[in-house]
Amino acid sequence: MKNFIIFILIIITMNASDLKPWGSKIEKLSQEEKNIVINKGTERPFSGKYTNEKSRGIYTCKICDAPLYDSSDKFDSGSGWPSFDDAIEGAIKRVPDSDGRRVEIVCANCGAHLGHVFEGEGFTSKNTRHCVNSLSLNLKKKPDIKDENLSYAYFAGGCFWGVEYYLEKLNGVREVISGFMGGHVKNPSYYDVVRSNTGHLEAVEVIYDKNKISYEEIAKTFFEIHDPTQTNGQGPDIGEQYLSAVFVNNQQEREIASKLIAKLEANGYKVATKIVEKSEFYPADESHQNYYGKKGSTPYCHGYIKRF
Numbered sequence: 001m002k003n004f005i006i007f008i009l010i011i012i013t014m015n016a017s018d019l020k021p022w023g024s025k026i027e028k029l030s031q032e033e034k035n036i037v038i039n040k041g042t043e044r045p046f047s048g049k050y051t052n053e054k055s056r057g058i059y060t061c062k063i064c065d066a067p068l069y070d071s072s073d074k075f076d077s078g079s080g081w082p083s084f085d086d087a088i089e090g091a092i093k094r095v096p097d098s099d100g101r102r103v104e105i106v107c108a109n110c111g112a113h114l115g116h117v118f119e120g121e122g123f124t125s126k127n128t129r130h131c132v133n134s135l136s137l138n139l140k141k142k143p144d145i146k147d148e149n150l151s152y153a154y155f156a157g158g159c160f161w162g163v164e165y166y167l168e169k170l171n172g173v174r175e176v177i178s179g180f181m182g183g184h185v186k187n188p189s190y191y192d193v194v195r196s197n198t199g200h201l202e203a204v205e206v207i208y209d210k211n212k213i214s215y216e217e218i219a220k221t222f223f224e225i226h227d228p229t230q231t232n233g234q235g236p237d238i239g240e241q242y243l244s245a246v247f248v249n250n251q252q253e254r255e256i257a258s259k260l261i262a263k264l265e266a267n268g269y270k271v272a273t274k275i276v277e278k279s280e281f282y283p284a285d286e287s288h289q290n291y292y293g294k295k296g297s298t299p300y301c302h303g304y305i306k307r308f
């Protein structure tokens, strides 16, 4: 019995220390969310907002933003909770539930309670059902736009909130998404990029109608809403993830970006912006999208300066 009590104490202490670095995020949770992610509760079936969600994207941890599930692994189990037949590699930890029967699943990064996992039910070929509370998750949506007039352009100019804010104002730009590009870590969370050496830059994906605005006009604006001469970050944001870059899709975009940089240099600017081949773009968590729009404020580190 004593060993059992010590075992339980160790489990309790482990959970508490696992969640400790996330104190400020935990404080922001509603009581309902705390009941699920901290106190391991279960939301009522069919009550969660992601039960019937069909959008493409990545489901992340409510507390630490770690990517947990890809929407391509979500299926309709009819159980009343979001169900996935697979998880992002290494994202989920399985632990014996205190009821002695079920297997609990928690976020491998921060220990947040997610739900339970069941095997052998035969729902899909993977024969696994991660039964997850909607309140344990956020969804980073990927836009599902099928319009052949739309093109995609990618820029990094410091804090993505400000770059998104200004590029979204351009006529012909359909949407700007804040995210990460250029590093070696798949599906990075905001905290991965802040804390570790992922190689990623804060970047934006600009989705635009090429019949209404050209790549050159967007790229020109990009050089005028951030300081392309700063070598160590952007404004007060110092660090590798805030460096300036144009990520190009093809030779044509490379030539346009080079031409604009040459013009700036002719105008006396010592340009630090790098031209880099486009790599996979990872959208940031929903809380980083349209940041200033939601807050009703304006950027602290970006502004328009005519440079051409």
Ligand SMILES: [Zn+2]
Pocket: 061, 062, 063, 064, 065, 066, 107, 108, 109, 110, 111, 112
């Ligand atoms: Zn987590």
